[in-house]
Amino acid sequence: MQKCLKLGAIVLFSALFVFSSCKKSEKSATTGWNYNDQEWGGFEKLDYQGQATGPNLVLIEGGTFSMGTTEQDVMFEYKNIPRRVTVSSFYMDETEVANIDYREYLYWIERVFGESYPEVLLKALPDTLVWREELSFNEPFVETYFRHPAYDDYPVVGVNWLQANEYCKWRTDRVNEMILTEKEILATNSEQKDEDNFNTEAYLAGQYEGSVGEKPIEDLKTGGERRARFEDGILLPAYRLPTESEWEFAAIALLGKQAYSKDERITDRRLYPWDGNTMRFMKRGKYQGEMMANFKRGRGDYMGMAGKLNDNAHITGPVRAFFPNDYGLFNMAGNVSEWVMDVYRPMTSTTLRGVEDQDLNSFRGNKFEHKVLDEEGRPVEKDSLGRIRYEMVKDEDVTHRLNYQRGDVINYLDGDKESEVFYNYGISSLVSDKARVIKGGGWTDRAYFLVPGSRRFLDEDRASRSVGFRCAMTRVGSPRGNAQKGGNNFPKKYKKKVKRKYK
Numbered sequence: 001m002q003k004c005l006k007l008g009a010i011v012l013f014s015a016l017f018v019f020s021s022c023k024k025s026e027k028s029a030t031t032g033w034n035y036n037d038q039e040w041g042g043f044e045k046l047d048y049q050g051q052a053t054g055p056n057l058v059l060i061e062g063g064t065f066s067m068g069t070t071e072q073d074v075m076f077e078y079k080n081i082p083r084r085v086t087v088s089s090f091y092m093d094e095t096e097v098a099n100i101d102y103r104e105y106l107y108w109i110e111r112v113f114g115e116s117y118p119e120v121l122l123k124a125l126p127d128t129l130v131w132r133e134e135l136s137f138n139e140p141f142v143e144t145y146f147r148h149p150a151y152d153d154y155p156v157v158g159v160n161w162l163q164a165n166e167y168c169k170w171r172t173d174r175v176n177e178m179i180l181t182e183k184e185i186l187a188t189n190s191e192q193k194d195e196d197n198f199n200t201e202a203y204l205a206g207q208y209e210g211s212v213g214e215k216p217i218e219d220l221k222t223g224g225e226r227r228a229r230f231e232d233g234i235l236l237p238a239y240r241l242p243t244e245s246e247w248e249f250a251a252i253a254l255l256g257k258q259a260y261s262k263d264e265r266i267t268d269r270r271l272y273p274w275d276g277n278t279m280r281f282m283k284r285g286k287y288q289g290e291m292m293a294n295f296k297r298g299r300g301d302y303m304g305m306a307g308k309l310n311d312n313a314h315i316t317g318p319v320r321a322f323f324p325n326d327y328g329l330f331n332m333a334g335n336v337s338e339w340v341m342d343v344y345r346p347m348t349s350t351t352l353r354g355v356e357d358q359d360l361n362s363f364r365g366n367k368f369e370h371k372v373l374d375e376e377g378r379p380v381e382k383d384s385l386g387r388i389r390y391e392m393v394k395d396e397d398v399t400h401r402l403n404y405q406r407g408d409v410i411n412y413l414d415g416d417k418e419s420e421v422f423y424n425y426g427i428s429s430l431v432s433d434k435a436r437v438i439k440g441g442g443w444t445d446r447a448y449f450l451v452p453g454s455r456r457f458l459d460e461d462r463a464s465r466s467v468g469f470r471c472a473m474t475r476v477g478s479p480r481g482n483a484q485k486g487g488n489n490f491p492k493k494y495k496k497k498v499k500r501k502y503k
Contacts, residue, residue: 042220048233050482054175054473057091058328059481060250067248067362069453070271079346080455085359087249089479092242093470095319095330096155096338097167099146102126105167108174113385116194120385124166126158130465141315141465153318155336155468161241161436161460164339164469168239171471176200176235180213185228187211195386200238202388204230205379242472244342244455245362247439251332251452253325272450273325273332279447293322293334294443295450302443315465316443333450336468337442341365344435344457345414366409368393434459442466 026035026045035045053059068082106124113120131141145151146158159167177198180186189211192198202208206227219226228234242250251273274292276282291311296302304310311317316335324330343365371379372389379388393407406412410433413419425432435457441449444466448454458464 036220038220038223042222044220044231046231046233050478051233051476052179052236053091054236054239056093056095057471057473058094059475060090060092060246060327061255061481062087062089062249062475062479063254065249065252065254066269067245067453070269070451080453082453083359085245085362087245088361089475089481090242090246091473091475092246092250092327092329093472094324094328096336096468096470097164098153098319099156100152102156102159102167103146105170108170112192112197113194117385124163126156126163127160127463128158130158130463145315153320154316155319155331157316157336157465157468158463159467159469160463161339161458163463164241167469168241168471172236172238173198173200175239176203179234179236180228183234184213184215185217185234187213195382195384197386199382199386199388200235201379202382202386203227204235205382205388207379207382207388208386237474237476239471239473241339241341241469243361243363244340244437244439246472247338247340248452250327250329251325251440253327253329253332255326270452273329273452274323279450291322293331293441293450295334295441295445295447296443297447313443332452333440334445335443336466337438337440337445337449337456337464339467339469340437340439342437343410343433344431344437344455346431347414364410364412364414368398368404368407368409431457432459434461436460438467 027033028035028043033043034040035043064084064086066082067085069080070082106121109121109124126146128142128146131138131145145154146156177186181188186198187210189198196208198208198210203210212225216225217228217232218224252270253273254270257270271277272279272292279292279295279297280288280290282288294311294313294317297304297310303312303314311322311334313321313335317331319335320330321335322331325332342363345364369390369392372391374380382388395406398405398407411419415421415423415433423429423431436459438456438458439454440452441447441454449456458467
C-alpha cells in the first residue's frame with residue numbers, strides 16, 4: 001500500500017511538472033520578453049511544422065541544372081542555348097488539369113456569378129471548336145470531349161493562357177477556404193454570391209467575413225477571438241502556372257542521377273523525362289517495348305495498329321496514363337503541351353549580355369504590381385467579383401531603386417529601347433508581348449518536341465486542341481521539405497564542438 005502511495009505521488013509530481021513545463025512561455029532571445037503570453041503583450045511565436053502539401057501537388061526539390069536543348073538543333077534556330085541555372089524548390093501538379101477539374105471551376109462560377117455577371121462564365125468557357133479541321137471529321141469531339149463523362153480524366157484543352165491563370169486564382173481561394181473550413185475557423189458556406197465570396201487576399205485584408213466556425217483562433221493580444229492571419233502559416237501560397245525553368249527542371253527529373261550526393265556530380269543528362277534515348281520502355285519484363293508517352297509516331301500514325309495500339313490513345317489520353325517521372329509527375333512528355341508563365345523571346349534571359357547574375361529562378365514576364373491603398377495605407381474596397389484591387393507600379397515611383405526601375409520589364413534588354421531590338425509583330429515576326437511559352441510535346445507532335453528543352457510559343461489569348469496546363473506553387477522555408485529545416489548538414493555533435501570552440 002505504501003509503495004502504491006509513493007508511486008502515485010511520483011506520477012502526480014511528474015504530471016504537474018510536465019503541465020508546468022507546457023505552460024511555461026518561450027522567451028525572446030533578443031529582448032527576454034515572453035512569447036505567446038497575454039500579460040507580456042501577446043506577441044505570438046508559432047510552433048510551425050512547415051508548409052502543407054496542397055491537393056494534387058508534389059514537392060519538387062530544386063537545384064542547379066543545365067537548362068536548354070539536349071536534342072540536336074535541327075532547325076538551327078538557337079532559341080534555347082544550354083545555360084546553367086538554379087531553380088528554387090516548389091510544388092507542381094502531378095497531373096495536367098483534367099476536364100472534370102475545369103468543369104468544377106465553371107460550376108462554381110455559374111453558382112456564384114451566374115445571375116449578376118454571366119459574362120464571367122462566358123469568358124471562362126474553353127474553346128471546344130479547336131477540334132475542327134477542314135479535311136477531318138472531328139465534329140464529335142466538339143460536343144463530347146469536354147462534357148462527356150468518358151473524358152472526365154482527360155486533360156482540358158481549348159483553354160488559353162489567360163483562362164489558365166484565372167483557374168489558378170480560383171483554385172487558390174477554394175483550397176484555402178477548404179483549409180479554414182476543415183480547421184473549423186470558418187463554417188461551410190455554399191450560399192456565396194457575387195462579391196461576397198471567399199477570396200484569400202480579401203479575407204486577410206478583413207474584407208470578407210464569412211460564417212465563423214466552432215473553433216476560432218484565440219487572440220492573445222485581446223483575449224478574444226480573431227480571424228486567421230498570414231503570419232499563422234495556415235493558408236497556402238497561390239496556385240499559379242510554373243515558370244519555364246521550373247517546368248523544364250521538373251520534367252527532366254535528374255533526382256537520383258548524382259554519382260555521389262557529396263560530389264554534386266550529375267552522371268546523366270537525360271534526353272527525355274525517362275532514362276534512355278528511345279520512346280519505349282527498355283527494361284526487361286512485362287512492360288518492355290511499351291510506349292512511354294502519347295505522341296504522333298509518324299505521318300498518319302497516332303496510335304498504332306488495331307490489336308496492338310502503341311500508346312492506346314488516338315487523341316489525348318488520361319492524365320495518369322504512362323509511367324510518371326522520378327518526381328512522380330505524369331505526362332511531362334506527350335499527351336498535351338503545357339502553358340508556362342514566361343513571355344516568349346528567342347534569346348533567353350540568361351544568355352543576354354549583362355544579366356549573368358539573373359540565373360536564379362530565370363523568368364521573363366514580370367509586370368510589377370502593388371495593391372491600391374487608401375490614405376491610411378489599407379487596401380481599398382474589393383471589386384465587384386470580391387477581389388483586392390491592384391495597379392501597375394509607376395516608373396517614376398521606382399527610379400531611386402537599385403534592383404529595378406520599371407514596372408513593366410517584359411522587354412528588358414530584349415525589345416526595349418536600350419537593347420535596340422524590335423519585334424515587328426505581323427510584319428517580320430510573330431513574337432509579341434502576348435507570346436507565351438509552351439513546353440512539352442503533345443499528342444499531335446513528333447518525338448523531337450517531347451524533349452523537355454524544346455520550346456515553342458502561342459499567343460496568350462489563343463487556344464489549341466493539343467495545349468493544356470498544370471499548376472505550380474511556391475515552396476516557403478527549407479528547400480528539402482518539412483523534415484529538414486535548413487542550414488548546413490553538419491551532425492549535431494560537430495555543431496556542439498564548433499559552438500564550444502568559439503565561446
